Amino acid sequence: MIKTDALIIGAGPAGLFTAHQLKLIGLDCEIVDNLDKIGGQCIELYPDKPIYDIPAVSECTGEELAKNLIDQLKPFNIKFHLNERVDEVKNNNGNWEVKTNKGTKFSTPNIIIAGGVGSFEPRKFFSKECEKFENKSIFYSIKDKTIFKGKTVSIFGGGDSALDWAIELSKNSKINLIHRRDEFKGAQSTVEKVQELAKEGKINLLTKYQLKDAKGSNSLESIDILHDNKEVKNLKTDFVLGFFGLIMQLGPIANWGLNLDKKKINVDTEKFETNQKGIYAVGDICNYPGKLKLILSGFHEGALAARACFKLARPNEKYRFEFTTTSKNVKKRLGIKSD
């Protein structure tokens, strides 16, 4: 069981700056994020898109913003738990006990939800039959490519993930690459390589098709694919891979007894606290009258939530407001020598 003053859920800009604020006032924190990297939507949705409304930064991309926020946390030793999703939150005598899908457990008086619009999950096939084969013959990510050796693999999607895996797996497997239109959005050189392999007969390219159904009793035997012109084709296949990007799901947060409004969590504007004492929400996921879905609002919300955490983490101490420009304590925490 990891004990910490505050647990932050979500490593996007709001979560990262909240961590900074907690550390500045002398509190510990750890961060959990379902993605495999730090940066949240900035990294996952728009790494290359320029942002023009971060105060004092005329222009920066999502990736640069994430990098700068990570740099700002360098003086502090913050433990990140990536690739983990918080599944359970329970109250035990005023402390929150938190468990992730990987079994990591935390005990903390404060939880700050900085979850954007929920956790990113792969978009899946919608055919009910597909669920039956999921993680056996149908996958949305690849952990062990050796299982495909010598088998027939049908890959769906038109982006880099689908194309890269089609090229890679075509070395040792029979590949069907199926996409809903003729154009691919992958890197030009990758698209050309796929077309070359298709000409050589190493990749069976099927465009304007989408998955209709998966068939098989115990294991997957074949799939039906549907052409734009409604023609149905049956393909024998051992495995199916779907690469349709990620979608955000509120996920387990919906089960924590919070006051939700659609996919948002209602909070007050003094502490950004939810209806549960010691659970706060900041950034895109929180909702209050006048809420603006801007990164700068997330920074403000995190700064206030961090101060509220102090009371519960240090009930016997008095919180003192200090400026980073003048406070010796703060400079010490930042590792800066004060004169």
Next chain:
Amino acid sequence: MTKITYIEHNKKSHTVEVAKGLTVMEGAVENNIPGIDADCGGGMACATCHVYVKEEWFNKVNKKSEGEDDMLDQAYEPNKYSRLSCQISVTDDIDGLIVNLPEKQ
């Protein structure tokens, strides 16, 4: 104001007045029409405001944005009338527009 009809997958129809200058997505969100999530808030980064524009209207709405088809690759059951509603501008020309919503986003 421009009249837009959103038809849910279960055939439930909502006709609302949307101010010019907004997008078809914003018109749905402002009027609490179920079936359009718009997770990214209009940034063309998520494909959760997918709609099927009714055939006769498809060529009357503004053309697809660059990259819109790439995002539509991720949508649920896209077809040739698929659009991201955050990329359709509301103008006088589309008064009476009808869009169908997919089974899920």
